[in-house]
Amino acid sequence: MKFIQNVFWFLLIIIFWEVSSRLNLVNQYLLPPFSKVAERLVLELFTGYLGLQVLNSLKLVILGVLMSFGLASIIALMCICSKTIESLVSALCTIFNPLPGIAVLPLLMIWFGVGNGIMLALIVHGVLWPLTTNLLVGFRSIPTVYKEWAKNIGLSPVNSLLHVQIFSVMPYLVAGLRVGWGRAWRALIGAEMVFGMIGTVGGVGYYIYTNRAYANVTNVFSGVIVIIVIGILVEQAFRLLEKNTTVKWGMSDES
Amino acid sequence: MKAEAMVSIEGISKSFRNQGKELNVLHNISIDIDNGEFVCILGHSGCGKSTLLRIVAALEQPDHGRILVDGVSHRYPNREVILLGQDFNQLLPWKKIVNNIVHPLRATRKISNRKAAKERALELLSAVGLSGYSDYYPHQLSGGMKQRAAVARALSLEPKVLLMDEPFAALDDVTRKQLRVLVRNICEQHNVTTLFVTHNIEEAITLGNRIVVMGKLAGAMRGVVLNEAYQKPDEKDLRIRMRSKILDYLENQ
Numbered sequence: 128m129k130f131i132q133n134v135f136w137f138l139l140i141i142i143f144w145e146v147s148s149r150l151n152l153v154n155q156y157l158l159p160p161f162s163k164v165a166e167r168l169v170l171e172l173f174t175g176y177l178g179l180q181v182l183n184s185l186k187l188v189i190l191g192v193l194m195s196f197g198l199a200s201i202i203a204l205m206c207i208c209s210k211t212i213e214s215l216v217s218a219l220c221t222i223f224n225p226l227p228g229i230a231v232l233p234l235l236m237i238w239f240g241v242g243n244g245i246m247l248a249l250i251v252h253g254v255l256w257p258l259t260t261n262l263l264v265g266f267r268s269i270p271t272v273y274k275e276w277a278k279n280i281g282l283s284p285v286n287s288l289l290h291v292q293i294f295s296v297m298p299y300l301v302a303g304l305r306v307g308w309g310r311a312w313r314a315l316i317g318a319e320m321v322f323g324m325i326g327t328v329g330g331v332g333y334y335i336y337t338n339r340a341y342a343n344v345t346n347v348f349s350g351v352i353v354i355i356v357i358g359i360l361v362e363q364a365f366r367l368l369e370k371n372t373t374v375k376w377g378m379s380d381e382s
Numbered sequence: 383m384k385a386e387a388m389v390s391i392e393g394i395s396k397s398f399r400n401q402g403k404e405l406n407v408l409h410n411i412s413i414d415i416d417n418g419e420f421v422c423i424l425g426h427s428g429c430g431k432s433t434l435l436r437i438v439a440a441l442e443q444p445d446h447g448r449i450l451v452d453g454v455s456h457r458y459p460n461r462e463v464i465l466l467g468q469d470f471n472q473l474l475p476w477k478k479i480v481n482n483i484v485h486p487l488r489a490t491r492k493i494s495n496r497k498a499a500k501e502r503a504l505e506l507l508s509a510v511g512l513s514g515y516s517d518y519y520p521h522q523l524s525g526g527m528k529q530r531a532a533v534a535r536a537l538s539l540e541p542k543v544l545l546m547d548e549p550f551a552a553l554d555d556v557t558r559k560q561l562r563v564l565v566r567n568i569c570e571q572h573n574v575t576t577l578f579v580t581h582n583i584e585e586a587i588t589l590g591n592r593i594v595v596m597g598k599l600a601g602a603m604r605g606v607v608l609n610e611a612y613q614k615p616d617e618k619d620l621r622i623r624m625r626s627k628i629l630d631y632l633e634n635q
Binding site: 270272273275276278279280281282286290291294297372375376377378 | 439441458459460461463464465467469471472474475476485486489490519520521522539
């Protein structure tokens with residue numbers, strides 16, 4: 128039902144867009160009709176430059192999220208083992224969680240120069256802190272009954288972790304990844320635009336930026352639409368994951 | 383006498399520190415429980431009955447005294463002594479009801495074969511009246527059904543001792559009465575020694591061979607009553623007599 132409603136509104140917006148452009152209610156150069164943008168989008172994705180740029184951005188963000196996931200898991204494990212480390216990590220999270228990646232980008236450029244590494248650092252910064260924060264809260268909120276049951280049947284701490292505690296943390300893990308992915312994706316697009324000026328690394332952000340420089344508004348729109356579509360798809364993937372895990376288990380509500 | 387006891391609670395004392403104040407929860411408690419016996423521990427809220435149960439399960443260490451299970455000192459929790467609590471959400475929510483039973487069976491290597499473990503799980507689920515619900519997730523069941531499943535899960539491990547901490551306290555009256563009968567019969571069938579904590583006199587008289595009455599203060603045991611009304615639900619006079627006897631113990635400090 129919600130899906131149908133969404134599709135209805137999407138279509139209405141697109142029709143409004145198309146008509147207002149075709150009837151010259153707005154300047155066609157500033158707002159090219161949707162049909163023209165769609166045509167260009169397909170062309171650019173499959174035969175032109177855009178497809179490559181999208182793949183580049185996606186590759187970076189996926190790699191970055193995976194790295195952050197590994198890193199956050201290791202950090203969370205260390206926090207379980209030591210209260211001192213937990214206290215340190217939670218202080219670090221407090222400092223870095225509110226810090227937008229783009230704000231430290233100049234500093235990273237001075238320190239490390241420009242390249243793929245700096246992009247990864249930016250993405251990891253976006254994902255790591257919210258994910259770690261969520262994992263720590265998740266481990267702290269495991270109901271005592273689960274842990275005591277594991278203890279009662281004589282499971283070792285490692286088995287208790289693997290068979291009981293990790294599942295209990297699932298809702299927090301998914302929530303952390305969701306927030307982290309959103310931040311990382313935004314930071315990446317922003318950074319690609321910054322680097323567009325020095326013109327080394329590509330990506331969707333770079334694509335949009337250069338096309339602005341060539342005053343190619345239709346291409347700019349193509350890039351923007353790609354970003355919207357990717358955002359929606361990833362959001363759907365998270366929903367699907369939740370539906371088949373935490374929602375199915377009655378541990379969280381459908382979002 | 384001692385050699386025959388399945389559970390020996392020997393001089394258990396326990397106190398907690400709370401905001402600088404020493405709180406004496408259990409004071410020198412000693413009880414012997416025979417194999418297959420169903421003993422109820424009755425007392426006011428906060429008298430330390432839950433703590434006693436947790437100590438028997440070795441989930442908590444006493445300050446003094448020791449617990450013997452089948453003649454052996456019981457200091458580390460294991461599947462021989464299973465504690466079942468009042469919380470409806472003690473089943474693991476990410477496992478189907480049947481797997482909530484299969485998992486501990488395999489994890490403890492009680493039954494390693496998946497198929498055999500599943501058979502055993504289904505058998506016990508049908509014994510607690512949950513035949514058709516094996517593929518449900520816990521959150522899809524009612525509170526009473528979840529407690530039935532928890533009983534099945536505990537018994538599947540064939541513990542020597544089953545500890546129940548007010549497992550039906552949060553249920554409605556009808557369900558609670560049904561579950562009392564079920565638990566009493568199933569514990570007898572499996573010949574499992576049971577310690578059952580409750581604050582409800584009726585429940586204690588219905589269930590226990592013997593009833594341990596705890597005092598209001600300092601977690602002291604007031605006495606052990608042999609339940610003459612045990613399994614005589616129709617003898618109202620006897621039940622009333624037992625009731626007043628227990629009340630005497632409960633009220634007199």
